[in-house]
Amino acid sequence: MTVAEFAEKYSMEVLSMPEPAREIKGGYMGDLLSWVMGRAKADQAWITIMSNQNIIAVASLVDVACIILAEDVRLEESIVENAKAKGVNVLATKEPAFEIACQLSKEI
Amino acid sequence: MSEALTFHFDVNGEDFTSAGQASVRFKKNKRELGVDPEIIRRASIAMYEGEINMVIHAHGGVADVEVDEDAIKIVLKDQGPGIPDIAKAMQEGYSTAPDNIRSLGFGAGMGLPNMKRYTDEMQIYSTVGVGTTVTMKINLN
Numbered sequence: 001m002t003v004a005e006f007a008e009k010y011s012m013e014v015l016s017m018p019e020p021a022r023e024i025k026g027g028y029m030g031d032l033l034s035w036v037m038g039r040a041k042a043d044q045a046w047i048t049i050m051s052n053q054n055i056i057a058v059a060s061l062v063d064v065a066c067i068i069l070a071e072d073v074r075l076e077e078s079i080v081e082n083a084k085a086k087g088v089n090v091l092a093t094k095e096p097a098f099e100i101a102c103q104l105s106k107e108i
Numbered sequence: 109m110s111e112a113l114t115f116h117f118d119v120n121g122e123d124f125t126s127a128g129q130a131s132v133r134f135k136k137n138k139r140e141l142g143v144d145p146e147i148i149r150r151a152s153i154a155m156y157e158g159e160i161n162m163v164i165h166a167h168g169g170v171a172d173v174e175v176d177e178d179a180i181k182i183v184l185k186d187q188g189p190g191i192p193d194i195a196k197a198m199q200e201g202y203s204t205a206p207d208n209i210r211s212l213g214f215g216a217g218m219g220l221p222n223m224k225r226y227t228d229e230m231q232i233y234s235t236v237g238v239g240t241t242v243t244m245k246i247n248l249n
């Protein structure tokens with residue numbers, strides 16, 4: 001399923017979607033950035049509650065399909081702009097990380 | 109790619125949020141050169157971890173990257189406090205990062221182990237009170 005389809009199906013808020021057609025191939029959940037860089041794989045959806053600027057660099061380097069912000073976490077506007085500029089998809093939802101993982105597991 | 113390409117970046121120790129710009133730029137650059145995406149991914153993550161370490165632990169430093177037909181070589185050099193026990197620093201989970209850094213998601217003590225895992229060769233040279241130099245090599249073939 002693509003990032004755009006997933007966002008639509010689960011009514012996620014789209015904060016940044018420069019690459020709507022990217023396929024989601026699995027997921028990784030975590031807030032410690034070096035764990036994410038060491039363990040997450042390219043094309044996964046990264047579920048996190050971290051909201052500082054560094055998540056955009058991490059998402060870009062790991063090459064995840066998208067960031068999904070759980071628990072109603074939001075980003076500052078400058079971070080959203082940076083995500084768009086770097087080609088990083090960012091979705092947001094009220095759901096906790098576990099629920100998002102359950103939604104993902106139905107689609108991949 | 110017949111001759112070596114070199115890149116030099118100053119990693120600003122004050123500007124924490126822009127750390128990683130060098131690695132991201134480097135990544136884009138390599139991709140345009142047609143290097144295998146998985147190798148770029150490993151090299152740029154290793155470089156970012158090293159860059160972040162210089163910002164968090166050493167007030168910044170410099171990064172030099174050299175790419176030739178055989179390998180990507182990265183040298184990260186700082187004049188920070190140095191690492192008293194390198195073997196300990198290399199252990200997963202060991203971190204001296206302060207709380208304000210931990211609240212940003214760093215300080216898991218996984219950076220140096222990631223750098224080791226994602227590269228083919230890695231060396232740390234460090235003298236307490238003088239600084240730290242980390243060299244990494246990623247083979248292209």
Ligand SMILES: Nc1ncnc2c1ncn2[C@@H]1O[C@H](COP(=O)(O)OP(=O)(O)OP(=O)(O)O)[C@@H](O)[C@H]1O
Binds near residue numbers: 189219
């Ligand atoms: N350039 C450096 N100068 C001085 N000390 C360093 C440097 N790089 C690493 N260290 C020391 O080694 C420790 C382990 O580094 P490592 O990158 O593995 O973890 P971290 O930076 O603390 O956390 P993480 O990388 O998971 O965010 C650091 O906490 C710090 O004490």
Ligand SMILES: [Mg+2]
Binds near residue numbers: 034157161220
């Ligand atoms: Mg580190």
